Amino acid sequence: MLPLPQQPGIQTRVWDIYHCMAARNSGPMPVPAVSRRRVLGGLSAVGLCTTLGCLGGGERLTVGVGPTGSRSHTAGQALAVAVDRHADGLRLEIESITGPSERLYAASEDRLSVVAVDNTTLYRASEQQGAFDLDPVDPLPYQGFCYGRLDHYWLRVTSTKPTAAEPAADLGGQTVYPGQPGEPSRLVTEQLLREADRWDATEIDNRHRDRIPEAVDSGAVGRLVAVEINGRQLAPWCRRVDQQVGDRLGVGPIDAEFERAIEDAPNALAREIEPAGWQTANVGQAVDGWSLPMQWIVSPEADSETVAELARIAHEHGETVRSVDELALDRSEPAAMTAAVMAELPVHEGVAAVIEASDSWNDDWTVGDAAN
Numbered sequence: 001m002l003p004l005p006q007q008p009g010i011q012t013r014v015w016d017i018y019h020c021m022a023a024r025n026s027g028p029m030p031v032p033a034v035s036r037r038r039v040l041g042g043l044s045a046v047g048l049c050t051t052l053g054c055l056g057g058g059e060r061l062t063v064g065v066g067p068t069g070s071r072s073h074t075a076g077q078a079l080a081v082a083v084d085r086h087a088d089g090l091r092l093e094i095e096s097i098t099g100p101s102e103r104l105y106a107a108s109e110d111r112l113s114v115v116a117v118d119n120t121t122l123y124r125a126s127e128q129q130g131a132f133d134l135d136p137v138d139p140l141p142y143q144g145f146c147y148g149r150l151d152h153y154w155l156r157v158t159s160t161k162p163t164a165a166e167p168a169a170d171l172g173g174q175t176v177y178p179g180q181p182g183e184p185s186r187l188v189t190e191q192l193l194r195e196a197d198r199w200d201a202t203e204i205d206n207r208h209r210d211r212i213p214e215a216v217d218s219g220a221v222g223r224l225v226a227v228e229i230n231g232r233q234l235a236p237w238c239r240r241v242d243q244q245v246g247d248r249l250g251v252g253p254i255d256a257e258f259e260r261a262i263e264d265a266p267n268a269l270a271r272e273i274e275p276a277g278w279q280t281a282n283v284g285q286a287v288d289g290w291s292l293p294m295q296w297i298v299s300p301e302a303d304s305e306t307v308a309e310l311a312r313i314a315h316e317h318g319e320t321v322r323s324v325d326e327l328a329l330d331r332s333e334p335a336a337m338t339a340a341v342m343a344e345l346p347v348h349e350g351v352a353a354v355i356e357a358s359d360s361w362n363d364d365w366t367v368g369d370a371a372n
Contacts, residue, residue, distance in 0.1 A: 058089055058091070059089055059090045059091075059303070059306045059309075060090070060091055060092075060093060061090070061091075061092050061093070061113040061114055061302065061306060061307070061310060062092075062093045062095055062111075062112045062113045062114070063076050063079070063080070063092050063093065063094050063095065063112065063113065063114045063115070063116075063296075064095050064096075064097045064103040064106055064107065064112040064114070064115035064116065065077075065094055065095070065096055065097070065103075065115075065116050066096065066097070066098060066099075066100075066103075066116065067096050067098055068096065071148055071229060071294070071327075072116030072147070072294070073094075073096060074324075074325050074327070075116065075147045075148060075325055075328065076092075076094050076116060077094060077324060077325070078320075078321045078322075078323075078324035078325035078328055079092065079147075079310075079313075079314060079321060080092040080094055081320060081321075081323075081324045082313050082314065082317045082320040082321050082324075083310065083313050085317070085320055086313050086316075086317045086320065087309055087310075087313050088309075090306060090309050090310065090313075092310075095112065097112075097115075100115075100116070100117045100118055100121040100184065101121055101125075101131065101132075103115035103116060103117055103297075104117050104121060104122065104125055104137055104141065104297065105135075105137060107141040107297055107298070107299040108137045108138065108139055108140065108141055108299070108300075110299050110300075110301040112299065113298070113299050113301075113302045113307075114144065114296050114297070114298050114299070114302065114307070114310070115141070115296070115297050115299075116147065116294065116295075116296060116297075117294070117295065117297045118150070118184040118188075118292055118293070118294045118295075119266075119267040119268070119292060119293045119294070119295065119340055119342060120184050120187045120188045120191065120267045120268075120292055121184065121187070122140075122143070122267070122295075122297060122342070122345070123266055123267035123342065124187070125137040125140060126140055126344070126345055139300050140345070141297045141298055141299050141300060142297070142298045142299075142300060142345075142346050142347060142348035142349075142351075142368035142370075143295060143297065143298075143340070143341055143342065143345055143346065143347045143348065143351070143368075144295055144296035144297055144298045144307070144311070144347070144348055144351045145295060145296055145311050145314060145315075145331070145337045145338070145340070145351055145354075145355075146293055146294070146295045146329065146331070146336060146337060146338065146339040146340035146341075147294055147295060147296055147314075147328075147329070148229065148230050148293075148294045148327070148328070148329060149230060149231075149269075149291045149292060149293045149294060149329075149339070149340075150184065150185055150227055150228070150229060150235075150291065150292045150294070151227070151228040151229075151230075151231055151271060151273045151289055151290075151291050152185060152188070152189060152225050152226065152227055152228075152289050152290050152291070152292070153225070153226050153251065153252075153254075153273055153275075153287045153288065153289030153290075154223055154224075154225060154226070154251070154252030154253070154254065154289075155223065155224050155225070155226050155249045155250065155251065155252055155281065155283075156222065156223055156249070156250050156251070156252035157216050157219065157221060157222050157223065157224070157248055157249060158248060158249075158250060159219070159248075171193075171198050171201075171202050171223060171255070171258075173201070173202075174202065174203065174221075174222035174223050175202075175203040175204075175205050175220060175221045175222050175223075176193075176202050176203065176204060176205065176221065176222070176223045176224070177204075177205040177207070177212060177215065177221045177223070177224040177225065178190055178193060178204065178224075178225050179209075179225050179227070180208060180209045181206050184292055184294075185225065185227050185235075185292065188265075188267060188268050188290070188292045189225050189290075191261075191265065191267075191268075192258060192261045192262060192265060192268065192290065193258070193261075195261035195264065195265065196255075196257040196258040196260070196261040197257060198257065198258065205220065205221050209237040210237065210240075212224060212237065212241055213240060213241050213244040213245050216241065216245040216248055216249070217244070217245050217248070223252050224241075226238055226275075226283075228273065228275070228276055228277070229327055230327050230328070230329055231273065231274065231276060232276055232327050233276060233277055233327055234276065234277035234278065238277075239277060241281075242277075242278050242279055242280050242281050243279070243280070246278065246279065246280025246281040247280050247281075249280075249281035249282070249283075250281070250282050250283070251282075251283050251284055251287050253288070254288045254289070259288070262290045265290075266342045266343070266344055267292065267293075267342065268290045268291065268292055269290065269291045269292075269293065269339075270288075270289075270290060270291075271288075271289055271290060271291045272286050272287070272288060272289075273286065273287050273288075273289045273291075274286055275287060293339055293340035294340065295340035295341075296310075298348035298350070298351065300348075300368060300369075300370065302348065302350070302370070303350070303370070304348070304349040304350035304353070304370040305350060306350065307348055307349075307350030307351060307370075308350035308351065308353045308354050309350075310350075311337070311350060311351045311354040311355075312354050314331050314337070315331050315332065315334075315337055315354060315358065316332075318330055318331050318332050334355065334358040334359070334360035335360065337354075337355060337358070337360065338355055338360055338362075341362070341365060343362070343364050343365060346365075346366045346367060346368035347365055347366070347367055347368060348367075348368050348370060349367050349368060349369070349370040350370065352365075352367045
């Protein structure tokens with residue numbers, strides 16, 4: 001794991017970056033004033049030029065995604081289309097592997113170059129928690145760039161039609177549905193409940209999500225987690241809950257302890273969410289919640305220049321991505337590319353070069369030592 005190096009010749013390498021970028025556009029681009037601290041020096045001058053849009057030859061990356069219909073599968077297919085249309089000498093091969101843990105192991109073993117993984121799975125692997133305690137991921141793949149997020153907030157169940165402003169009881173003493181066991185939303189929500197010292201005092205409902213409408217209707221649960229995709233669409237099971245028992249649901253508040261747990265979690269982000277997709281439930285215009293970022297994780301063996309070309313395509317050709325994946329995030333803004341970065345874990349060298357070129361590098365981050 002390497003910190004951002006500070007080496008001589010940096011201005012020359014910056015020119016190589018921008019000269020190569022200018023060659024792809026209609027006119028010359030002036031050399032910006034960039035300090036030594038802010039410039040990534042991990043690649044050679046020729047490598048940086050190749051990295052940012054001058055890739056030659058027939059390079060291939062194998063990309064691991066979830067099953068057909070999953071969020072990562074759709075995101076991967078859209079990225080493959082963008083690469084096919086806009087990359088020079090790069091192609092993607094999409095491979096479906098059920099489960100983010102399995103994909104993470106595949107990247108660690110260099111069976112896949114790039115894989116879709118949520119930040120909770122990556123965090124648990126880095127801390128050797130759960131199944132990773134008995135079977136560690138070694139080496140741990142590097143962080144890449146964000147492809148999406150899952151937004152979460154609490155819903156409360158009432159016996160009468162709720163109002164958005166109605167106060168609700170604390171989680172303690174209620175039966176809570178924190179998501180289906182084993183799923184990323186459940187893992188991050190359970191983590192936050194434990195950190196907030198709410199888990200042991202709370203009755204947990206572990207039924208399959210398809211049975212939640214009947215649990216709400218019968219009063220078997222008093223609180224449940226709502227899940228949205230990229231701030232644009234309800235998770236399918238939440239849509240079914242809204243259709244069947246939405247008139248029994250209102251927003252549940254976040255208490256101070258749970259809020260602190262969100263703020264302290266490396267793998268979750270506090271967020272004010274504008275609920276999307278509800279037709280019956282009274283959820284209001286904005287709610288406090290937590291987001292779970294999802295990102296493309298990169299094998300340590302993946303070639304830096306090839307990975308950087310992939311990141312460049314995602315950053316510069318979002319319109320093509322969104323033409324295939326209507327829920328895709330707009331990655332034209334650099335902040336969207338880096339929204340999933342956890343400061344404790346290194347970023348792949350190729351992705352770091354693209355982040356640096358967009359003037360978005362954070363000096364608290366570190367760069368992974370890639371194979372090349």
